[in-house]
Amino acid sequence: MAADQRSKADTLALRQRLISSSCRLFFPEDPVKIVRAQGQYMYDEQGAEYIDCINNVAHVGHCHPLVVRAAHEQNQVLNTNSRYLHDNIVDYAQRLSxxxxxxxxxxxxxxxxxxANDLALRLARHYTGHQDVVVLDHAYHGHLSSLIDISPYKFRSLDGQKEWVHVAPLPDTYRGPYxxxxxxxxxxxxxxxxxVVSSAQEKGRKIAAFFAESLPSVGGQIIPPAGYFSQVAEHIHKAGGVFVADEIQVGFGRVGKHFWAFQLQGKDxxxxxxTMGKSIGNGHPVACVATTQPVARAFEATGVEYFNTVSDSSKSREQHGF
Structure with a gap:
């Protein structure tokens, strides 16, 4: 049966038979079958229109004509990996810079x-020579094993907290202690x-990094008080670690006043x-890590090559909405 002729019940039956139950559906009691989307709207098989308030990847809206055109035009020219010399990757890096x-x-x-977050963890450890990570309570940084380990939102229902992971309170000025x-x-x-850092050091632990979403999302769309990141960075740097700003959910102008959410903390x-993802490619599989020359040089000094099969076709001005 053609997909466009399949009933919602048949699609659900196929999913239940073929897709792991750990890949959960929204609204499992009566899931919505989405067949198309445009702008901020999504449509089910009956043509009912929904405002998309929970899908977090379409940065400039579904099926944005500039994105569709850019992807189509590039796919007719080239789709390759980062080890070939090509203009798109350097042009886009320059725009980001x-x-x-x-x-x-x-x-x-x-x-x-x-x-991106997994690479950030590797960069931090190579640069500092340390292992441990400080994270915020309720944080979620990704689904790789290395990131489940630093995501209290996940590890508390799985294998528990590793000895090299240290959890600080969420800076919530609405429900928190301050x-x-x-x-x-x-x-x-x-x-x-x-x-938290001092307690870890008393146990002989050494801090490689502090990871934080610039606006913690799983924790409840928390806006940290202004100046918090600068103060934290001072403590982390004194411990020999680095500060990783996770902009995967909130980067690329999503906070309105600034292009990056960490800029809400002040220009200094x-x-x-x-780290960047989701919005960088309007839902297409593109991500990025930006760092400093000293951190990058420490990683390069290992002699281990880094490359990725991310395609150049995903990197164009129109595709990313700026």
């Missing part, structure tokens, strides 16, 4: 946000990170590593 603070000037292109009426919630929450704050 113009949106970021000057120290963030080295780029790695990848296929997914999970890959709220908007606190005289300085940024310092108070940053001091919690300092305490610059993370050591920034």
């Amino acid at each position: 113009e949106t970021l603070p000057e120290p963030l000037c080295v780029f790695y292109f990848l296929n997914s946000g999970s890959e 709220r908007e009426d606190h005289p300085n919630p940024a310092v108070a929450y940053a001091n919690e990170v300092k305490h 704050f610059v993370p050591d590593i920034v």
Whole structure:
């Protein structure tokens, strides 16, 4: 039976037979069968229209004509990997560099946000020579094994917390211990990170990185108090670690006032590593890691080549909406 003739019940039966039950559906009691989308709307097999408020990848809307055209035109020319010399990859890296603070000037292109955070973890460990990671409570950084280990949202229902992972309180000024009426919630929450780092060091642990979504999403769309990241970075740097800003959900202008969500923390704050995904390709499999020259050089010194089969066809100005 052709897919366009298959009933919702038949599609559901096939999914239940062929797709793992761990790949869960939205609204499992009565799932919506989506057959097409345009802009901010999605449509089911009956033609019912839904405003898409929960799908988090179509940065400039579904089937954006510029994105469709750019992908179509590039796919007619070339689709290859990052080990060939080609203009698109350097042109796009240059455009990205113009949106970021000057120290963030080295780029790695990848296929997914999970890959980006995994590479950020590798970069941090090579640069610092340390192993341990500090994360925020309720964080989620991806579905690779290395990232499940640093995602309290996931590891608490699986194998538990590894000894090299240290969890700091979410800087939530609405429900957390330090709220908007606190005289300085940024310092108070940053001091919690300092305490976590000190406790780890007392056990002989060495901090490689602090990972944080610039606006924690799974934790409840939290906006950290201004100045929090700068204070945390100071404590992490003193411990020999680096600050990784996870922009996979919130980057590329999604916060409105700035291109990157970490910029809400003030112009003086610059993370050591920034990770990107989802919105970078409007839902297509593209991701990126941006970092500093010192971090990149430490990784290069290992002699291990890094490449990715991310296609150049995914990197164009029109495809990414800026």
